[in-house]
Amino acid sequence: MKGGSKVVVEPHRHEGVFIAKGKEDALCTKNMVPGEAVYNEKRISVQNEDGTKVEYRVWNPFRSKLAAAVLGGVDNIWMKPGSKVLYLGAASGTTVSHVSDLVGPGGVVYAVEFSHRSGRDLVNMAKKRTNVIPIIEDARHPAKYRMLVGMVDVIFSDVAQPDQF
Known part of the structure; x- marks a missing residue:
């Protein structure tokens, strides 16, 4: 899953959980330690309007x-x-x-x-x-x-x- 303009990250109804909408939708959480993966999960970087970047980690339902x-x-x-x-x-x-x-x-x-x-x-x-x-x-x-x-x-x-x- 590539970041940038193709992926839109929206809040899930559970606070602190997000949905990355791209070619395939994915459940994710906002990475507390940007740049670090824990178990080689995919990471999505999204740029805000003000130029700051936010990194999300894909949350695999088959592992959790x-x-x-x-x-x-x-x-x-x-x-x-x-x-x-x-x-x-x-x-x-x-x-x-x-x-x-x-x-x-x-x-x-x-x-x-x-x-x-x-x-x-x-x-x-x-x-x-x-x-x-x-x-x-x-x-x-x-x-x-x-x-x-x-x-x-x-x-x-x-x-x-x-x-x-």
Whole structure:
């Protein structure tokens, strides 16, 4: 997807989410770290009338349950710019990075992941995204990480464990 005059980016009904209208429409978020991709996703650069550029990252619904829900027409994602989100099951941070874009610099994402392998990628992603706080801990035992997490507006659970409820 090429940027410039061919692509028009419009706000989605969920605040902080956008639709890039071009040859094919794509769900996207405004990149909080312009020039940086997290998982080799496509980036779209749009020039405003005043000459400033805004970069968006394409949000793949085949790699993110939250993106699939948005495209599927979910009523409310309960996240918007400035929200504080507790994200359980963060994995390597693919969806977390888009939630980071969505909540913006005024929000925060507490990203909990149990796997040390995925957690390493999550921590590296969070180094460039100041609103992501990676927590390598078992999401099923909140007492172990509660002192790291402030009050949140939303809890998003993307946990895949045999004894989850």
